[in-house]
Amino acid sequence: MRLLPVSAAVLASASFAAQAAEPGPLPFVACPIVQDTPTVPCWIVERDGETYYLGIQSDVSAPFNPPSLGHKVLVEGGVDRSAPRICGGLVIDPVTVSIMPEASPECDDLRMVNPHISLPFEPPRPPGPSMGRLAFTYPDPPAAPQPPFETKSFTVPYEFEGMVGFKTPRFLNPVLLYAQQTNARRVEIRGYRGATKLADGTLLAEHEGIARARAEEIAAMLLGAGIDQATYVVSADESPALGGPDNRRVEIRIVP
Amino acid sequence: MGTTKIGRIRGDRLLLLTGIACFAASAATSSDGPSRWWAPGEGRSFPAYLSYANDSGELGLLNDGGAFETKGHPFFEPLGRNGRACVSCHQPADGMALSLKSIHERWEATDGRDPIFAVIDGANCPNLPQGDPASHSLLLKRGLFRIFLPWPPKARDGTPIKPEFDIEVVRDPGGCNLDPSYGLNSANPTISVYRRPRVVANMQYVLHRNFGIGAFVGKTGEPALRDPENGQPVNMNMMADAREPTVKTQAVEAAITHLQFDGKLSPEQLQRIKDFEYQIYSAQVKLDGAGSLVESDGPPGMGPYNLARGEKGVLGNNITKWVIPVGDAWQVKKPGESDDEFAKRQSILRGQKIFHFRTFWIKDSMYLNNVGLGNPVKRTCATCHGMHMTGMDTANGWMDLGTTNLPWAKEAPRNPWQTEDELMPLFKITCHKDVQPHPYLGRVIYTQDPGRALISGKCNDVGAIVMQQFRGLAAHAPYFSNGSAANIRELIDFYDRRYNIQYSEQEKTDLGNFLTSL
Structure with a gap:
């Protein structure tokens, strides 16, 4: 299963x-x-x-x-x-x-519990104490980059109308690490706004301004985490891109 | 009474203390006489181990750095204008916090002139006369000191933070929030909230840099505060609102605000304060009815020595470490153990199981239900109180359980027959339209203490308070940051109501015995 x-x-x-x-x-x-x-x-x-x-x-x-x-x-x-x-x-x-x-x-x-409904598999984490490990393992961090360093791009995904939350560090930690390892000179951050067409035909668009808010929030996070020697270029595309979850994002380019 | 093995201290001095010897060893500081209170500047020897009787048994304190003289020590000396020292509010007999019982004793002993009643924060507002019980009602009834914070908040570099919400004073029984000199509309707009002193012991757990500590706060994603000495992120688990990153920065702030110290603590003084706070461990060692909690074959999670040697900053909500491990102790009745003693110990063990395994639906609790577990989540006490040996969160432990936010916060009922007015202030928070509403409380929130939001300015942080450690609870009632639970039973009852747990009387008794034994 x-x-x-x-x-x-x-x-x-x-x-x-x-x-x-x-x-x-x-x-x-x-x-x-x-x-x-x-x-x-x-x-x-x-x-x-x-x-x-x-x-x-x-x-x-x-x-x-x-x-x-x-x-x-x-x-x-x-x-x-x-x-x-x-x-x-x-x-x-x-x-x-x-x-x-x-x-x-x-x-x-x-x-409440229905005797006819049960999980067909053992859950990775019971409702009480765990077995001593998290339910899911995180991927190992990539090996430290070696010079000459290359410009590298990263993407931070969002829920609909979402901003930075508890999951964001998973996506931002690799960015921070790479910026530290390569002593980044320039950080380019671009925010995007998404829109979704529901099956019933309704168009659901994120509010205007969210792309810039996302980009600025990510810049503040990287600054606050210590990437304070790089030049930041923050931009936003506020046109609501129709599609799936991947349109709700911030793209980051780390330029060593 | 049999021999009680307290443990090995600094590798070479094994303390084998009988119950009588233990009492004798601590007699200099454990009686109900005047020496129970550590007065600022009195100059005493702080021993390697000391203990104090309390209403539930006995508390033990392990000074893992060895005995020293307090004369000249900045934790024990009155540094500022009001005669207080750090020890004023972090008393050994109270598990390095301050019990309401001790506050009452000091009031009686000094007719309200003890430095802890200094009006700067020991009165409801500094404009009130010291010595009038009405001026100190929050301290005398709930054990609360005034915490005064600028509004709008400022970042650590002093730059103003643009809040996500407006704040109004709805009720101000202390009179400070509406005072023209000290309040929200004063020349230096200030908000006063009222909080309990925290335990300054077991700090290697509180301030660990182990599991869950990184550049970003695990629950919000915001950048974590960093230690100004080395730039490393810290766990932000020390204060109710997480506003200070380290023991040293907290000491600097506390010296100014609580001690009214006009000078500057030297690096040597700060290091001595840090060293002391990192070497003191506190836990209950004896529980009435259960006898010693720290026998050599006792539970490995009990007592200060086990705390000193325990693994710092790791998750305990698992079957490999446990939050409070009990091992194989107390499973069978031992020779010489009375029936009553065995029964009480069995109750403690059942309480430990309830803590780890009794599920209930945790709902609408900010920074628990919105961090990947779902709302509601079917879990246990140990889900939030998961740090091995302390029951804290391992990282960034601010949450809103409803201890300060309405509708769950304790409030005096309002009706024509009610004669006692509510003690706590009440604030109305209105979240701005350009931010998302609080997911569980909406755009308008009523709170007695906005908690972390007074530091961050964020709507989601309203009422979020950093959870406290569970050690030495019997020594420092009342509980919660606003002292709203007068005893451990009221603490359990709060959770029972808040989450509709439906504990049985037996479960409440067992859980209470477990918590009291910590």
């Missing part, structure tokens, strides 16, 4: 492959639902009479960022119809979940 999702690396590739998913009910916005199990709870959504499985609760290392009751979620990805149902839901794989910022108090469905 394949455990979904499987690694941080998969998350990255999943996110950027989302646009290639088969046409179908996605993307959509819906209330998330907690379906408890005898081990850890599942997160599911219901849409047009069908149930979809998003993922399970694990720990902070998980690439799947579970939703929040009290908020709707934007669900992007593709339905994997070859996979057996999990927690009664069709599996969305790859899946990208964005917690919508505004409150939706009607999203308050916590379903």
